[in-house]
Amino acid sequence: MDHLQAIRIFARVVETGGFGRAAQSLQMPNATVSKWVKSLEDHLGVKLLERSTRSVNVTTDGTAYYERTRHLLSELDDIEATLGRDRASPRGVLRVDTGGSTASGILIPALPEFCARYPDLQVRLSVTDRTADLIAENIDCAIRSTADDPALVTHAIGSLRWTTCASPAYLAEHGAPLHPRQIVDDRHAVVGYFSASSGFVQPLHFLKDGEPLVLDNVRNTVMVSESNAHLATALAGLGIVHTLDFMVRPAVERGDLVPILTDWRPEPLQVYLAYPPSRRYSTKLRVFADWVSQLGALHETP
Numbered sequence: 001m002d003h004l005q006a007i008r009i010f011a012r013v014v015e016t017g018g019f020g021r022a023a024q025s026l027q028m029p030n031a032t033v034s035k036w037v038k039s040l041e042d043h044l045g046v047k048l049l050e051r052s053t054r055s056v057n058v059t060t061d062g063t064a065y066y067e068r069t070r071h072l073l074s075e076l077d078d079i080e081a082t083l084g085r086d087r088a089s090p091r092g093v094l095r096v097d098t099g100g101s102t103a104s105g106i107l108i109p110a111l112p113e114f115c116a117r118y119p120d121l122q123v124r125l126s127v128t129d130r131t132a133d134l135i136a137e138n139i140d141c142a143i144r145s146t147a148d149d150p151a152l153v154t155h156a157i158g159s160l161r162w163t164t165c166a167s168p169a170y171l172a173e174h175g176a177p178l179h180p181r182q183i184v185d186d187r188h189a190v191v192g193y194f195s196a197s198s199g200f201v202q203p204l205h206f207l208k209d210g211e212p213l214v215l216d217n218v219r220n221t222v223m224v225s226e227s228n229a230h231l232a233t234a235l236a237g238l239g240i241v242h243t244l245d246f247m248v249r250p251a252v253e254r255g256d257l258v259p260i261l262t263d264w265r266p267e268p269l270q271v272y273l274a275y276p277p278s279r280r281y282s283t284k285l286r287v288f289a290d291w292v293s294q295l296g297a298l299h300e301t302p
Contacts, residue, residue: 003040003043004076005036006036006037006039006040006043007040007069007072007073008073009022009026009033009036009037009040010036010037010040010048010049010062010065010066010069011066011069011070011073012025012026012033013033013037013049013056014058014062014066017056018055018056019033019034019037019056037049044061044065046059046061046062046065047059047061047062048061048062048065048066049062070138071138074092074093074138075278077092089118089120090118090120090121090283090284090287091120091121091284092120092121092122092284093121093122093124094121094122094123094124094140094284094285094288095124095126095138095139095140095141096123096124096125096126096139096140096141096142096143096288097126097128097132097134097139097141097142097143098125098126098127098142098143098144099127099128099129099143099227100127100128100129100226100227100228101227101228101243101244101246101247102143102271103125103127104227104228105227105244105246105247105297106246106295106297106298107125107143107292108125110295110297111123114288114291117287117291118284118287121284121287126139129195129196129197129225129226130196130197131144131197134152134274134275134276135151135276135278140275140279140282140284140285140288141273141274141275141279141285141288141289142273142274142275143157143271143272143273143274143292144271144272144273144274145269145270145271145272146272147270147272147274149274151276151277152274152275152276152277153274153275153276153277153279153280154272154273154274155272155273155289155293156270156271156272157271157272157273157289157292157293157298158270158271158293158295158297158298158299159268159269159270159271159298159299160244160245160246160268160269160271160297160298161244161245161246161265161268161269162205162242162243162244162245162265162266162268162269163242163243163244163245163248163249163252163259163265164204164206164240164241164242164259164260164261164264165234165240165241165243165248165252165257165258165259165260166234166237166239166240166241166257166258166260167234167235167236167237167256167257167258168255168256168257168258169237170189170237170238170239170240171258171260174186174188174189176258176260177240177260177261178261179261179264180204180206180213180215180261180264181213181215183204183215183218183240184215184217184218184219187219188218188219188239188240189219189221189222189238189239189240190204190218190219190220190221190239190240190241190242191220191221191222191223191224191230191233191234191238191239191240191241192218192220192222192223192224193223193224193225193227193230193241193242193243194223194224194225195225196225196226201216201220201223202242203215203216204216204218204242205242205266206261206264206265206266207264207265207266207267208263208264212266213264221238221239222238222239227243227244227247230243230247231243231247231248231251234248234251234257235251235256235257240260244269246297271298273289273292273293275289
């Protein structure tokens, strides 16, 4: 028995949900697919699939075996693509994890160019504000604002400016603070941003002439845990927001939001690409890393 071939065929049955669809995708007879899976079950000594006349269900052992082996198959495909003819034209699935604001404001607007350049790659973009386990979840890479995970390889790919702003209606009613401390002293409404996973509330950071100032006792009338909602609250006039510049720049250019305290911008937020060490020689990761490192949105000038 070709053990690797049997694993690949079993994986296709699981992924397609049946022997017929798996056979069609593999361009082989149904009986051949069934024979390969039966040989694998005999070799392992466990039942991987429960068969009936109408359906095929994956057993508990089958699910566990699939989850472990699909990672190995993905690794093998990466190795073969790196060494073989696909070095210049990578193919397969590229799994990328990133936050909502980075996805909607930076990656997705630029993705058409990347997809046109590498038509045989399928980008699977996981958009979440939680910190995914790249190794356990079989994710190729993540775009993050930290480089503190020793289990991952991390490279700086750019930086993003901060902007503090509010709607014209809010500023007309409450005035614009000329110093960050006025936000507290004049009891300005601030729309806070908190982590849905940890509950951590993002403080307001400011910097002028090398002197940092942090406000963590502001009046949060509304708090949100998602970046697009954060922008919506500012547009609705609910208060001052402190966020990444690329998120609010279109609204600022339209006049829907007004920057304030522009002399007090903090240091830009560093952005990193993180990936498991096992992906180091992956061709699809290499081309994505080169492309994302050159995105203009990640290299803003003050």
